[in-house]
Amino acid sequence: MTRKIIFFLLVFFFWAMPVYALDIQVPSEVGRGEPFWVEISSDEKLTGIMVGWMDREFAVPVDQPGAQRILLGAGLARKGAYELDLVLYRDEKSRNKTFTITVKDKEYPEQHLSLPEEMVTPPQEVHDRIARDRKQIRSALGSLTMDRYWDGDFREPVPGEVSSPFGVQRFLNGQPRSAHQGVDFRGPEGTPVKSIARGRVVLTGDFYFGGKTVILDHGQGIHSLYMHLSRIDVQEGNFLTSGEKLGEVGMTGRATGPHLHLGVYVLGDAVDPMYLLQR
Numbered sequence: 164m165t166r167k168i169i170f171f172l173l174v175f176f177f178w179a180m181p182v183y184a185l186d187i188q189v190p191s192e193v194g195r196g197e198p199f200w201v202e203i204s205s206d207e208k209l210t211g212i213m214v215g216w217m218d219r220e221f222a223v224p225v226d227q228p229g230a231q232r233i234l235l236g237a238g239l240a241r242k243g244a245y246e247l248d249l250v251l252y253r254d255e256k257s258r259n260k261t262f263t264i265t266v267k268d269k270e271y272p273e274q275h276l277s278l279p280e281e282m283v284t285p286p287q288e289v290h291d292r293i294a295r296d297r298k299q300i301r302s303a304l305g306s307l308t309m310d311r312y313w314d315g316d317f318r319e320p321v322p323g324e325v326s327s328p329f330g331v332q333r334f335l336n337g338q339p340r341s342a343h344q345g346v347d348f349r350g351p352e353g354t355p356v357k358s359i360a361r362g363r364v365v366l367t368g369d370f371y372f373g374g375k376t377v378i379l380d381h382g383q384g385i386h387s388l389y390m391h392l393s394r395i396d397v398q399e400g401n402f403l404t405s406g407e408k409l410g411e412v413g414m415t416g417r418a419t420g421p422h423l424h425l426g427v428y429v430l431g432d433a434v435d436p437m438y439l440l441q442r
């Protein structure tokens with residue numbers, strides 16, 4: 164008898180949790196390689212949001228009133244239906260919402276490049292170095308900081324025009340290579356390269372393919388990567404404001420001319436930076 168009453172009380176307690184108006188804007192479809200925004204507004208102030216996307220989970224602290232914007236994305240290799248799980252907290256109460264987002268195929272152009280054979284097929288003695296480089300870069304891009312350092316929009320790192328867009332399927336001397344994971348900006352050597360948003364320097368190094376490289380962590384799974392720099396002006400652990408100089412355009416690593424390769428990553432997946440940059 165008593166057990167029954169407790170059971171009913173519990174059921175009533177959960178059933179009777181007050182309902183507040185919520186407006187959640189989520190795209191139902193995105194193209195592979197595209198970043199997208201999730202916007203959440205509520206008539207009662209939320210105290211926190213948990214986001215689950217592509218097998219990663221992170222908490223979004225709600226520190227200001229108004230609509231909350233969360234930046235997510237789908238990498239080039241993604242295809243099909245994915246679930247976005249949101250848990251919305253208001254003090255001790257929470258609500259779960261699940262959305263299905265379809266990642267559609269998207270065509271990207273092809274680019275055919277002719278390079279000296281030794282640049283296309285790296286010599287055996289650098290294979291270990293390339294594997295080490297890749298591991299270090301992947302690990303920096305996969306880190307997940309709960310704080311959000313970026314605020315508002317992203318800005319261009321250099322003023323130059325785009326010489327090679329994101330997603331291009333590259334053929335080197337006729338051999339297919341992995342798709343272009345970033346955007347190349349043309350620019351004379353020595354052009355200052357600026358951070359696209361506020362962030363912390365998590366990796367600097369000189370890599371076989373990328374040359375002098377800087378990776379910034381913008382928090383909540385967002386990273387930016389800058390390659391082929393002629394010089395690096397920052398150190399790991401430095402905090403940079405949006406638009407702060409981090410180095411200069413160069414052609415270190417595998418590059419046929421001076422340019423900046425900019426990558427933007429969401430939870431470790433490369434997405435097209437041009438959707439985010441203010442031009």
Ligand SMILES: [Zn+2]
Pocket residue numbers: 327343345346347423424425
């Ligand atoms: Zn590039």
